Amino acid sequence: MNTVDKKALLMKQKKTLAILILLFALSSINEGYAAGNDPNMPTVKAPEQPYSNSETDEEENGDLENPKIVKDSILKNYGTILKKYVDKEGCVDYRNLRKKRAELLPILRELKQLHPAEMLSWSKEEKIAFWINTHNIFTIKLVIDNYPIKPKWYMIIFPDNSIIHIPGGRNKKYFEVMGLEYTLEEIEKEALMNRFKEPLIAFGLSYATMGGAYLLDEPYTSKKLYNQLKNQARKMLSDKRGIRIDQENNVVYLTDIFNWYEEQFIEKYGAIKRFRDKEPNIRSYLNFILEFAPKETVNYLTTKEYTVKFQNYDWLLNEQTKN
Numbered sequence: 001m002n003t004v005d006k007k008a009l010l011m012k013q014k015k016t017l018a019i020l021i022l023l024f025a026l027s028s029i030n031e032g033y034a035a036g037n038d039p040n041m042p043t044v045k046a047p048e049q050p051y052s053n054s055e056t057d058e059e060e061n062g063d064l065e066n067p068k069i070v071k072d073s074i075l076k077n078y079g080t081i082l083k084k085y086v087d088k089e090g091c092v093d094y095r096n097l098r099k100k101r102a103e104l105l106p107i108l109r110e111l112k113q114l115h116p117a118e119m120l121s122w123s124k125e126e127k128i129a130f131w132i133n134t135h136n137i138f139t140i141k142l143v144i145d146n147y148p149i150k151p152k153w154y155m156i157i158f159p160d161n162s163i164i165h166i167p168g169g170r171n172k173k174y175f176e177v178m179g180l181e182y183t184l185e186e187i188e189k190e191a192l193m194n195r196f197k198e199p200l201i202a203f204g205l206s207y208a209t210m211g212g213a214y215l216l217d218e219p220y221t222s223k224k225l226y227n228q229l230k231n232q233a234r235k236m237l238s239d240k241r242g243i244r245i246d247q248e249n250n251v252v253y254l255t256d257i258f259n260w261y262e263e264q265f266i267e268k269y270g271a272i273k274r275f276r277d278k279e280p281n282i283r284s285y286l287n288f289i290l291e292f293a294p295k296e297t298v299n300y301l302t303t304k305e306y307t308v309k310f311q312n313y314d315w316l317l318n319e320q321t322k323n
Contacts, residue, residue: 067118070110071130075219077107078133081140082217090206090214091320098144107137114178125222128196132204132220135187138175139208142166142184149317162315163208199264199288200229202257203236211241211314212257230292237293241314245297250306256313258285274302282308 081103085093097103111134119127143149143163151160158164166173170188174181182191192201206215214235220228236242236255244253258265262281269284278286286308290298300306 067114070113071118074107074110074133075221077110078137078219081107082215082219086215086217087320088217090216091318092140092143092208092215093320094143094147094317095319095322097140098147101144104137104141104144108141108176111137112176112179116178116180119178123222124196125225128192128198128201129220129222129225131187131191132201134177135184135192136204136206136215138182138184138187139163139206141175142169142173143208143317159316161317161319163317164315193261193264197264197267199261199268200226200233202261202264203232204229206318208318209314210316210318211255211311212318215318233292237289237297243289243293243297244311245300245306247300247304250304252301252306252308253311254285254289254308256310258288259310278308 081097084103085097087093119130122130143166146166146169149161149163149165151158151162151165155162155165163169170184172183174183176182188205192205203213204216204220205213207213208215213232216228216232218228242255245251246253259281262284265284265288266280269287270280272283272287274290275283275286286301290301293301
């Protein structure tokens with residue numbers, strides 16, 4: 001081999017090495033996103049066929065490549081779904097939404113389209129509102145994908161139409177967001193409760209049940225977030241779903257949701273000195289309730305002697321009754 005050939009071969013090898021180094025670097029960046037290294041993202045499973053920005057997708061989506069337009073479009077489309085199929089009591093017309101489930105497709109496509117890095121520029125309120133809306137959208141999708149729900153014979157203690165009859169509904173069914181896959185449980189715990197430690201979030205998450213928080217008939221937004229969540233807490237604590245007082249037997253029955261998020265309630269309300277004769281978890285729940293319950297409830301809790309117990313959770317589907 002002459003000198004010219006050797007130089008050409010050496011140059012080719014250097015180019016090949018440079019390309020390999022570049023590909024390795026890009027691969028490491030992508031793996032970082034998939035592993036959840038973004039501090040605002042939980043660790044999740046990467047989808048088998050991640051969303052691809054192909055030329056066809058670009059033609060179909062047009063201006064929706066702009067992240068702000070995508071986010072605004074999600075809110076608009078979700079708001080339309082809520083207005084058409086959810087009533088003021090948080091009950092859903094699953095029967096008709098099942099027939100017109102294609103109306104959910106634009107929202108699902110847009111949730112896939114968002115990039116994880118986009119969230120880095122969002123405020124805390126934007127992130128909380130986004131993940132609550134996303135959780136509730138996927139909860140609706142889970143129900144209509146399995147509607148009418150078929151009861152399992154070995155779960156006879158639950159209502160026939162309960163979401164609990166859907167195998168792995170909260171921890172094994174995956175939904176795609178920003179090119180990654182999440183379960184409802186991952187969104188609830190990792191993206192929301194464990195990250196932001198805000199007890200009010202518990203009153204924004206829909207579990208598609210009559211025992212949980214009411215499904216709000218409008219999307220959560222960053223500007224109205226805390227007012228929306230506080231109103232949701234007031235609504236629940238004004239109803240037997242949230243608190244029931246048996247004055248005859250001096251017993252206060254609380255929704256079991258408090259126990260689901262015991263850590264968050266204790267962290268924020270446990271240090272308040274009222275109700276020092278109660279256990280830390282009960283003390284924190286009662287202090288929270290005083291902030292959002294009606295005056296007559298507050299008066300009873302602060303002037304009477306009583307014991308605190310928890311209601312049996314109502315797993316009945318939050319379904320609109322047929323006319």
